[in-house]
Amino acid sequence: MKRLWALTLAVILSAGLAVGCSATQTVRNASASFDKAKAAGAETKAPYDYYAAEAYLGLAEHELDEGDNTGARLFAEKSERNSAEALKKAGGGAK
């Protein structure tokens, strides 16, 4: 009986950890994408996408700090999409 409880607890903890780690990783990925867009000169070549990526990355980091993993992931994904678009417009995508 005790073993079952321990197992259940472990599953729940693992799930929680996985969600948290996943959000952190998403924000990291978004940050890396934004850095690439920035390096490609997207600020001048694709300003809207660049600033949108920046704004959503800021929100994602804020939500992560607040412990809102769902929000962090949501905004990080938006940031990443904008970074990708900015990078594409800036001509810095994969050749």
Add this chain to the structure above:
Amino acid sequence: MRNRNFLLVSLLILAVAFAAGCAKRQMTKSEVDRAAAIKTKIARAGKMGANDCAPRELAAAYAALDHAIHESGEREYNPAEVEEFLAEADKAADALLMKTIPCWAAKAPKPIAMPAAAPKATLTATPETIAKGTCSKLSWSTTDATGASIDKGIGNVGSRGYRKVCPPETITYSITATGAGGTATSSAMVTVITPGAMMLENIHFDFDKSFIREDAKPILVKVVAHMKKTPGAKLQIEGHCDERGTSEYNMALGQRRANATKKYLVNLGVDGSRLSTITYGEEKPADPGHNKAAWAKNRRAVFILR
């Protein structure tokens, strides 16, 4: 077995609780309305070219609105906090509009300035031929002109009017109209005949034609009457043309006009030996203008009594 059932029920309860916890809170009507109003402002800026005019502000406004919507749907809903986020988004949308509107206004196509219309001027003398000591009436009209003047001592005149002129000798008056679109000129010749000579009016012709027009026939009847009254008089008929066409062609056309006039007079009973013809082509225009009115005056036959 009992333990396993207990565990399953516990897991089920946990799952339901987890799902309930994940379920998003519904926004209040007031929040939905505010968010919609902010979205409208952003969309308006977007239509005005915010993407180019204020990309940073556009991105900030969208992000702030998304943030406010996200916060309003959280489980740990805090009305004051959501209000603050909505106010922030509204402020961002206002800042976006503030930056976009002047940029949009500057980019809006300017009304094209229509070029000023070229002025037009017409000057006529009635009658064109007078006896020495008598007078003619100059009539003029101008359009799209800011000022007009007639030479030969007349000076500035209004946009339209008339004036009696009594020149001692043949004279050509010219009006010059000036406006924003340039200048235009028109001239009228007053032919002065010495006393004792019959005033013989000119006759006019259609473009590139030499047949005698209906309006010329009464004038020619008068010419015939004069010739019959003064058997010793001789008449030279000058044929003239407007400036269009080559000089050679117009010399020939002027001759045809003089010939047609002579033939008409002969048919009415004038002895052909008393009539001579000459062509000046386009060389002696009555009106030096380059417009239809001037050309109409120049297509003529002139009678010179000798």
